[in-house]
Amino acid sequence: MKPKRSVIITGSTRGIGFQTAIKFLAGGDRVVIFCRHRRHAESAVRRLRAYGAEEDILALAGDVRRQKDAERIVDLCLERFGGIDVLINNAGVFIYKTVEETGERQWDAVIGTNLKGTFLFTRQVVPVMKRQKSGIIINISSALGVEAEAKLSAYCASKFGVMGLTRAVADETAESGILVYAVLPWAVNTTLGAGSGLELDPSQLLTPEYVAGRIFEAARGRRKTGALFEVHS
Ligand SMILES: NC(=O)c1ccc[n+]([C@@H]2O[C@H](COP(=O)([O-])OP(=O)(O)OC[C@H]3O[C@@H](n4cnc5c(N)ncnc54)[C@H](OP(=O)(O)O)[C@@H]3O)[C@@H](O)[C@H]2O)c1
Numbered sequence: 001m002k003p004k005r006s007v008i009i010t011g012s013t014r015g016i017g018f019q020t021a022i023k024f025l026a027g028g029d030r031v032v033i034f035c036r037h038r039r040h041a042e043s044a045v046r047r048l049r050a051y052g053a054e055e056d057i058l059a060l061a062g063d064v065r066r067q068k069d070a071e072r073i074v075d076l077c078l079e080r081f082g083g084i085d086v087l088i089n090n091a092g093v094f095i096y097k098t099v100e101e102t103g104e105r106q107w108d109a110v111i112g113t114n115l116k117g118t119f120l121f122t123r124q125v126v127p128v129m130k131r132q133k134s135g136i137i138i139n140i141s142s143a144l145g146v147e148a149e150a151k152l153s154a155y156c157a158s159k160f161g162v163m164g165l166t167r168a169v170a171d172e173t174a175e176s177g178i179l180v181y182a183v184l185p186w187a188v189n190t191t192l193g194a195g196s197g198l199e200l201d202p203s204q205l206l207t208p209e210y211v212a213g214r215i216f217e218a219a220r221g222r223r224k225t226g227a228l229f230e231v232h233s
Contacts, residue, residue: 004056005029006081007219008073010064010121011091013037013044015190016140019212020088025052027216032077034060035091064091064117074124083132086219087125089118089162090140096197099153107154114158115165122169126178133177136221139166141182143230151197163228170226179221185211185231206233 007024011017012033021031025048033048034041038061045059058080062069077084093113095106118139129135144152145159163182170180187193189205214231223229 002028005085005219006032006077006083007086007088008032008077008084008121008125009088009090010117011035012088013040015192016185016188016208016211016215017088017090018044018047019208020090020215021048021057022051022209023212023216024086024219025056028052029085030056030058030081032058032060032073032081034062034073036063037061064089064121065112067120070120070124074121074128078128084125084128084135085132086136086138087121088138088140088215088219089121091117092140092158092192094155094192094196096151097154098151102154110154111158111161114155115161118162118165122165126169126173126176129178130173130176135178136219137169137178137180138215138218139180139182140215141166141184143184143186143232145182145184166228167226174225179223179225179227181218181223181225181227181229183211183215183218183229183231185214186233204233206231 007029009017009021012021013035021033024031041059041061045057048057062073139162141162142159144156145163148156166182187200187205188211190208211231218229
């Protein structure tokens with residue numbers, strides 16, 4: 001029997017993160033799930049019990065923008081599961097506004113969640129993976145991490161930033177046994193995707209289950225560090 005991997009998925013109580021938790025649990029792994037709201041985490045864990053044993057799920061509340069939460073969540077994962085094999089930096093928020101309409105707080109929320117959150121969790125996990133001499137970090141960027149459009153200045157800035165972070169950390173950790181990847185989905189039918197304000201043809205939206213399947217495949221670790229996984233239909 002293959003050993004169970006320990007997987008932290010940020011922002012995993014709905015959408016792509018939640019479906020990704022299902023894939024790993026159904027594949028026999030252990031997951032740490034969390035979001036900002038304890039009641040969402042509790043509801044998610046009740047639904048996840050259909051896919052894996054209760055002892056393989058650690059559900060927490062926390063905000064990726066806070067260093068203290070990153071420390072606490074990583075420490076609790078180590079305490080409960082003894083290691084971290086995969087980190088999936090998935091938590092994300094979206095705004096659809098021109099640069100003039102974007103308030104400072106909105107800018108901070110998008111950059112803080114999508115980019116700083118990815119940085120904080122990566123920084124916390126890299127020393128653990130270096131000690132283990134193995135580990136995979138998967139950053140959920142976006143097709144909007146390589147192409148920008150009007151009204152997406154904050155979101156694109158955050159996701160372009162995630163691409164730079166991915167490449168830089170892949171380079172830094174290349175000799176450490178750590179693989180760092182970015183996944184770039186096209187539009188997905190989730191709270192974020194469907195509520196984005198972008199004019200999207202609903203029939204063209206990817207399902208979060210499909211994207212989760214691609215993330216699960218990426219976590220097999222078959223590609224070189226720094227690899228990008230584009231996800232479209
Ligand atoms: N949907 C798309 O079209 C699409 C396309 C390309 C890339 N992506 C990317 O895919 C990722 C997941 O998106 P999604 O569509 O699944 O979004 P979603 O359905 O809105 O889910 C986002 C998850 O992140 C959590 N979250 C938000 N802010 C957080 C914070 N500060 N700390 C911790 N958790 C937080 C949310 O829970 P709470 O609100 O309760 O905290 C929720 O569980 C994001 O990075 C997004 O940018 C999405």
